[in-house]
Amino acid sequence: MTRRLLLAAVLVLATGGCAATLRRSDGGPPDSFVRTTADARTTRVIPLRDGLSKAQSWRILSDALTAGHTVDVRDQQAGFMMTAWETSVAREGVPDLRYRTRIVTRFLGEDWRELQLRVEANWRSGEEWDVGVDQALLDTLAFDLTMKLGRK
16 A cells, blocks of 8 residues: 555656646746657556456556547557557647657566556657657556556
């Protein structure tokens, strides 16, 4: 239980209460954006609760992602799900199209005992997209999916 409370406290502090409102006053990417290289993607691996079938795991993940996102690619046989690119930052009530995120999940192993979670983020600076991760969204999703699918 202590671990859950610690995770919840970290999430509240890291996200400031809401990932969609995190933004910099200078018009740059949100504070939650962390630049990475293609070789250094930040992922989380969530060990799954014992007793879940593949069908149950798939349904729980699908319900969790579709509750707030548009799932673009689903392959139940491969255990893979990916959302569409989404603009997740608004400035003065208008979506900032220079920032986008998407969620990529994959069940690992033949028996799906773990879920790999990655949140890709891009910030458009000029003509190029800076590649990174949205740390606040990753933390929030990792916590949510751990509560729904993870070991107790």
